Amino acid sequence: MVRQPYLKKGTWNSDEDQKLIAYIMRYGIWNWNEMPRFAGLQRSGKSCRLRWMNYLRPNIRRGNFSREEEETIIQLQKELGNRWSTIAARLPQRTDNDIKNYWNTRLKKRVILENNKSTSATTETYSIIEENSTDTESSNLLNIPTMDDFPEPLSCINTSPENSYSMRETFVSSENYWDIPSFMEQPLIAQGFDCEALATTENNSSIEENLPDVESSSLLNIPTMAGFPEPLTYSGTFTSSENSYSMRDTFVSSENYWEILSFMEQPLIAEGFDCVASSPNSQLWQSHHQHYYDTVDDFWANPLF
DNA sequence: AATTGTCCCAACCGCAGTTAC
DNA sequence: AGTAACTGCGGTTGGGACAAT
Numbered sequence: 001m002v003r004q005p006y007l008k009k010g011t012w013n014s015d016e017d018q019k020l021i022a023y024i025m026r027y028g029i030w031n032w033n034e035m036p037r038f039a040g041l042q043r044s045g046k047s048c049r050l051r052w053m054n055y056l057r058p059n060i061r062r063g064n065f066s067r068e069e070e071e072t073i074i075q076l077q078k079e080l081g082n083r084w085s086t087i088a089a090r091l092p093q094r095t096d097n098d099i100k101n102y103w104n105t106r107l108k109k110r111v112i113l114e115n116n117k118s119t120s121a122t123t124e125t126y127s128i129i130e131e132n133s134t135d136t137e138s139s140n141l142l143n144i145p146t147m148d149d150f151p152e153p154l155s156c157i158n159t160s161p162e163n164s165y166s167m168r169e170t171f172v173s174s175e176n177y178w179d180i181p182s183f184m185e186q187p188l189i190a191q192g193f194d195c196e197a198l199a200t201t202e203n204n205s206s207i208e209e210n211l212p213d214v215e216s217s218s219l220l221n222i223p224t225m226a227g228f229p230e231p232l233t234y235s236g237t238f239t240s241s242e243n244s245y246s247m248r249d250t251f252v253s254s255e256n257y258w259e260i261l262s263f264m265e266q267p268l269i270a271e272g273f274d275c276v277a278s279s280p281n282s283q284l285w286q287s288h289h290q291h292y293y294d295t296v297d298d299f300w301a302n303p304l305f
Numbered sequence: 306a307a308t309t310g311t312c313c314c315a316a317c318c319g320c321a322g323t324t325a326c
Numbered sequence: 327a328g329t330a331a332c333t334g335c336g337g338t339t340g341g342g343a344c345a346a347t
Contacts, residue, residue: 046318047316050317
């Protein structure tokens with residue numbers, strides 16, 4: 001009888017994540033069942049696949065769903081039923097698991113509530129009409145919120161001391177949602193925030209008070225939240241047998257944030273794996289990784305280039 | 306401070322579809 | 327054509343975090 005190797009279950013730790021990421025970054029995805037053995041993981045291929053697809057792969061948007069996304073999910077669920085992968089395809093940065101969880105824990109209740117509300121409102125409307133056929137105010141019974149019910153955006157015009165231009169940032173806030181349009185039309189992801197940049201260059205340096213405490217990354221001016229937890233450091237040396245050089249990668253990670261510092265001394269910042277190479281050798285970096293991956297953009301998309 | 310209840314989400318399981326042989 | 331292996335999907339669950347008592 002062949003003894004099955006011990007397979008770990010349960011929550012993944014950061015060391016396992018690093019191993020899986022490092023392996024896939026270097027060799028790509030070729031066979032989920034074989035991969036864990038080569039990556040030094042005591043996990044099933046299925047578990048690795050799930051971890052990668054739902055959590056570690058690049059371009060996953062995590063955190064709160066916007067109102068627009070909520071409406072899309074509700075609409076598509078109505079049209080398609082629980083076909084989460086199809087729905088996820090329409091929300092490209094969200095995983096089917098995330099959408100499914102969000103539906104099961106929040107949206108489903110809301111839809112049921114709204115349907116009940118709608119049914120009782122309709123009943124009420126009928127009774128009012130029956131009682132008083134001249135009453136024209138009954139269309140307000142459903143009390144559906146409008147855009148006017150949401151808070152006004154806060155805005156800030158800020159001057160960047162490191163650069164020769166000013167930038168405007170508008171923070172649109174609600175309890176669960178931040179939208180930070182900013183800076184040179186760049187779509188950015190900041191730690192814990194989904195940032196979109198819509199600003200134009202301006203020569204205004206006034207700063208309004210009462211804004212969230214945001215500081216800039218020294219490398220790329222990506223706004224980060226003050227007090228964001230210190231990253232953990234993980235490092236390892238990899239020697240490639242096909243090539244004549246060794247290389248060292250240093251991953252600085254926290255729950256939501258990756259920074260990749262090395263390879264040919266290039267400072268990089270990654271969100272998930274949207275990497276930004278800011279050194280003069282960035283072309284070399286990209287061509288190197290193009291060797292391993294089909295689409296450079298999948299792994300090394302740089303919104304600032 | 307301790308206990309209990311609730312919410313949320315990462316991860317597991319089983320099944321179906323696809324691919325390779 | 328049949329079978330095994332692999333992959334993807336959707337339902338479900340375990341357990342951590344937080345709130346309420």
